[in-house]
Amino acid sequence: MGIPKADFFNLAVFNSPTMNEKFPSSEKLKGKILIDRLFSEGKSIKNFPLKLVYTPINKTSITTNKTGVSVPKRNFKKAVDRNHLKRLIREAFRKNKYLVDSNLQKKYAFMFIYTANKKFDYHQITASLIHILNKLIERESSHENSNN
RNA sequence: AAAGUAGGCCGCCUUAUCGCUGGCUCCCGGAUUUUAUUCGGGAACUGGAGGAAAGUCCGGACACCAUAGGGCAGCAUAGUGGGUAAUGCCCACCGGUCGUGAGAUCAGGACAAGUGCAACAGAAAGGAUGUACAGGUAAUGCUGUAGUGAAACCAGGUAAACUCUAUGCGGUGCAAUGCCAUGUAUACCGGCAUUUAAGGGUAGCCCGCCCGUUGUCGGAGGGUAGGCAGCUAAAAAUUUUUGGUGACAAAAAUUUCAGAUAAAUGAUAAGGAAUUUUUGAAAGAACGGGGGAGAAAUUUCCUGUUGUUUUAAGAGGAACAGAAUCCGGAUUACAGGCCUGCUUUUUUA
Numbered sequence: 001m002g003i004p005k006a007d008f009f010n011l012a013v014f015n016s017p018t019m020n021e022k023f024p025s026s027e028k029l030k031g032k033i034l035i036d037r038l039f040s041e042g043k044s045i046k047n048f049p050l051k052l053v054y055t056p057i058n059k060t061s062i063t064t065n066k067t068g069v070s071v072p073k074r075n076f077k078k079a080v081d082r083n084h085l086k087r088l089i090r091e092a093f094r095k096n097k098y099l100v101d102s103n104l105q106k107k108y109a110f111m112f113i114y115t116a117n118k119k120f121d122y123h124q125i126t127a128s129l130i131h132i133l134n135k136l137i138e139r140e141s142s143h144e145n146s147n148n
Numbered sequence: 149a150a151a152g153u154a155g156g157c158c159g160c161c162u163u164a165u166c167g168c169u170g171g172c173u174c175c176c177g178g179a180u181u182u183u184a185u186u187c188g189g190g191a192a193c194u195g196g197a198g199g200a201a202a203g204u205c206c207g208g209a210c211a212c213c214a215u216a217g218g219g220c221a222g223c224a225u226a227g228u229g230g231g232u233a234a235u236g237c238c239c240a241c242c243g244g245u246c247g248u249g250a251g252a253u254c255a256g257g258a259c260a261a262g263u264g265c266a267a268c269a270g271a272a273a274g275g276a277u278g279u280a281c282a283g284g285u286a287a288u289g290c291u292g293u294a295g296u297g298a299a300a301c302c303a304g305g306u307a308a309a310c311u312c313u314a315u316g317c318g319g320u321g322c323a324a325u326g327c328c329a330u331g332u333a334u335a336c337c338g339g340c341a342u343u344u345a346a347g348g349g350u351a352g353c354c355c356g357c358c359c360g361u362u363g364u365c366g367g368a369g370g371g372u373a374g375g376c377a378g379c380u381a382a383a384a385a386u387u388u389u390u391g392g393u394g395a396c397a398a399a400a401a402u403u404u405c406a407g408a409u410a411a412a413u414g415a416u417a418a419g420g421a422a423u424u425u426u427u428g429a430a431a432g433a434a435c436g437g438g439g440g441a442g443a444a445a446u447u448u449c450c451u452g453u454u455g456u457u458u459u460a461a462g463a464g465g466a467a468c469a470g471a472a473u474c475c476g477g478a479u480u481a482c483a484g485g486c487c488u489g490c491u492u493u494u495u496u497a
Contacts, residue, residue, distance in 0.1 A: 022168095024168085025168090025412095028410075070410080078470090079202090080469055087168095090414085090415090094167065095166080095167095
C-alpha cells in the first residue's frame with residue numbers, strides 16, 4: 001500500500017509554490033491573432049508522437065505562458081478519440097510545466113500537435129513531452145542569456 | 149427442457165491523489181474619494197454527457213427576412229378511425245402476401261379521361277387479318293370446338309409507367325437575432341419632400357411587387373477582432389391514482405437534473421464485480437474395459453471417456469460512442485447482462 005506515502009508527497013507538492021500543477025483558462029492558448037502568429041513565425045521541435053510549435057510572446061500584458069493542444073481530424077475521425085488524446089496531452093503538460101516555469105524567464109505560446117495516427121498511452125506521451133520540454137529549455141535558455 | 153417469436157430495462161463500480169468547468173457562500177488584493185459596483189486570486193459546499201449525445205432524415209418551438217400575394221410548375225404523403233404541439237411518427241381495426249404457429253411485412257387512392265408498356269409462345273396482343281373440323285345461312289367469322297398465352301376480337305392487365313384525384317408545403321437558420329465596447333468618416337439605415345425614367349432586384353417561370361434622383365432631418369451602420377444576452381424550468385422528470393383495447397390523456401404529490409466556446413465532465417494508482425477461458429483437486433452421474441465374490445440376479449475394487457457441481461490458482465477483463473439553441477420521432481452503430489408475454493416440438497404428471 002503506497003497510499004500514505006503518495007499522500008505525503010502530494011501534500012508537499014501542494015504547499016510548494018514552485019510546483020504549481022493547475023492549468024486555469026488564463027494559461028490556455030486562445031484567440032485567432034496569437035495562434036496565427038504562432039504558426040506563421042513559430043519554431044518547432046518534434047519527438048514522436050508529439051510536435052511542439054512555440055514562439056515568444058513579446059507583450060507585457062500577458063504574464064503567463066499560453067498553451068494549446070491539437071489532434072488533427074484526418075488522423076482520428078471520431079471525436080471521442082480526439083478528445084481523449086487532447087486530455088492526455090493536457091494532463092502530461094500540466095504535470096510537467098514546472099520545467100518551463102522554473103527555467104525560462106520569457107513567456108511563450110505553445111501548441112502541442114499529435115502527429116501519430118494511432119493511440120499511445122499516458123506514459124508514452126509524458127515521456128515524449130518531457131523530452132521536448134528539455135530540448136526547448138536547452139535551446140531557449142542560451143538564447144535568453146546571450147540576448148541579455 | 150430445447151428451438152423460436154415479440155417487447156421492455158440496464159449499459160461498470162469503489163477508494164486515494166492531482167486537475168477542468170457551472171452555481172452559491174465566504175476571504176484577500178486592486179480600481180472608482182466612501183456605500184455599492186467591477187476586475188483578479190483563493191477556500192468550502194454542491195451540479196457536470198448518451199441510449200443512441202452520432203449521421204442530419206422528418207415534424208415542431210423560437211428568431212429574422214416583405215416577392216410571407218395569385219397562377220403554373222415542383223416536392224411530399226396515400227385503406228379506415230384515433231393519438232399528438234406537429235409529423236412522412238405512434239396506436240387500433242380491416243384487407244393482401246409469407247410462416248405449422250407466436251408473428252412478420254405492404255409505395256394498401258384511381259386504369260374513369262389521355263398517352264404508353266406487355267418478354268417467350270402464337271396467324272394475330274388492339275389497326276385489321278386467319279387455319280382445321282362441325283353446325284347454320286340466300287351469302288358472310290354467323291355460331292361452337294381445337295391450338296398459343298396471365299390475357300384472344302367482348303374486352304382485360306399494368307400507376308416502385310407517365311398521368312389523374314385528394315391533402316399539405318414562403319425562405320433562411322442560434323454563425324438566427326438583440327445589446328455593449330473598440331472605431332472609421334458618409335460608401336449605410338430610417339422619416340419627409342421632390343423626380344416618374346434608363347436600369348437594377350428575385351426562391352424555377354409568369355403576373356404582380358420592391359429599389360431608384362436630388363435635397364433635408366435624424367440615427368449610428370458596414371468591415372475587423374472581442375464580450376454579454378439568446379442559453380436552458382420545460383409539449384420537464386419521478387411516483388401513485390383514474391379513464392382508454394391501445395397510442396395517450398387527466399389529476400395529485402415530490403424534485404430541479406450539463407451549459408462549455410481553440411470547446412469542461414479528465415488523468416494516475418490500487419482494488420472489486422459481471423462474463424470468458426486454462427490448469428489442478430474433490431464429489432456424485434452416464435457409458436465402456438479389466439479383476440474379485442456369487443449358481444444367477446447382483447455387488448465390490450481399479451481404470452478410461454463425456455458432460456455437471458463445488459473449490460483453488462492463473463490469464464483476460466467492457467462494446468458503440470462525446471452535448472454545442474431546445475424538444476418530439478424515425479434511422480443507423482453496439483461487448484455483455486437482466487426481465488416479461490406468447491408459439492412449436494419433446495418429456496413428465
